[in-house]
Amino acid sequence: MNRYLIESSHSPQECVRVLEMILTHGYITHFDWGCEAGVHTGWAIVEAENEEEALMSVPTALRKIARVVKLNKF
16 A cells, blocks of 8 residues: 655635535544644645545545645655
């Protein structure tokens, strides 16, 4: 299984709506958030077979702006 970093950014105006979407999607506890520090971004590390599967941790409406990075260790 591969590990992926998911990064999902949003504007301050979208903050509550995005958090509600992630909560409804069931992944709110998987993400760490920078919103209270003024960085309106959530980050999660997930295990998945591929990038498309990793992106499933983000609600459909946010997938087109989410960034997925395959992680590796040296």
